[in-house]
Amino acid sequence: RGPLRSGNGLRIIAHRGFRAAYPENTKSAFFASLGRSHMVELDVRLSLDNAVVIFHDDRLSRCSNAAVIGPKLGLADDRVANWRLSDLRLLDLGGWFGAPGLPAGPERLPTLAEVLAWARHCRMPLNVELKDQGEVRKNALLVQKSVQQIVAADCTELVLFSSFCLDMLRQALALAPFISRALLYGGPPPPDLPEQLATLGSWACHPEQHDVDAALVQRLHAEGRAVHVWTVNERRDWQRLAALGADGVITDCPALDARC
Ligand code: G3P
Ligand code: MG
Incomplete structure (x- = not known):
């Protein structure tokens, strides 16, 4: 049983929040997804001191003012994995986005624990994408800490x-095993996709749109x-995928009122 139970039309999954209109993977983006989506997708990785933080890239520069703050802190490297949580919290994740009308003031980097507390309060399902840290030990720790926090927040469902x-x-x-899983892939389906999904007990499969056809669905x-x-x-493309029978779309621009 998965966390998304409404089978009425396409499920709308807000990619990194409402990424088209808000800075990605921020609380503003997640809050704006409420009422527009069935689920919020976000990316998690580990800080230097092993906090589970929400950020897509392995480097900070594209989506923050790390190039300004880093040198002041003596941090020349902009990899998330080389910054402590307390330093990451000094960054502004909103200024780079440059959209008028957003709340004034810095947009602080969210932790998974914070967003889990919000999701539980709002009953908003979350698609937590586990980012590959490029290091086996760190990957294992990220999974372990994410599971611990999801259980502690009573968000397993x-x-x-x-x-x-x-x-x-x-x-x-x-x-x-009680937290649902989805295998993500890009490009054509791997030849052993059925075996991979079966081995993982995968509730869902998340393919990239250009390689989805009726036979795959x-x-x-x-x-x-x-x-x-x-x-x-x-x-x-929403319409094409709805016609193919896909269950949901992961989109930068969620809108529940868009009829497919
Ligand atoms: O979950 C879909 C999508 O988020 C996967 O790619 O790079 O945006 O995390 P990426
Ligand atoms: Mg993602």
Whole structure:
């Protein structure tokens, strides 16, 4: 059983929050997804002191003012993994976005624990994407800490893990089989996709939109998997995927009132 139970039309999954209109993976983006989406997708990784933080890139510069703050802190390197949480909290994740009308003041980096507390309060399902840290030990710790925090926040039924990294999904299965999982991939389906999904006990499959056709959706449905397709921002693609029978779209621009 997965965290998304409404089967009425396409499920709308807000990619990094409402990324088209708000700085990605911020509380503003997540709050704005309420009422517009069935689920919020976010990316998690570890800080230097092993806090589970929400940030997409392995480097800070694209989506923060790390180039200004880092040198003041003596931090020349902009990798998230080389910053402590207390230093990450000094960054502004909103200024780079440059949209008029957003709340004034800095947008602080959210932790997974903070967003879990919010999700539980609002009953908002979360798709927690486990980012590959490029290091086996760190990957294992990220999975372990994420599971601990999801359990502590009483959010096990609200979370869908996803990852491009098979090992991290295997670890999630071993530690917390009661938290749903989805295998993410880009490009054509791997030849052993059915075996991978079966081994992972994957509730859902998250393929990239250009390699989704009716045969794939039918095959995944026959295996009992939900199909959520990324990253789908054009209405004509929503319509195409709805016609193919996909269960959901992961989109930068969530809107529940868009009829497919
Ligand atoms: O979950 C879909 C999508 O988020 C995967 O790619 O790079 O945006 O995390 P990325
Ligand atoms: Mg992601």
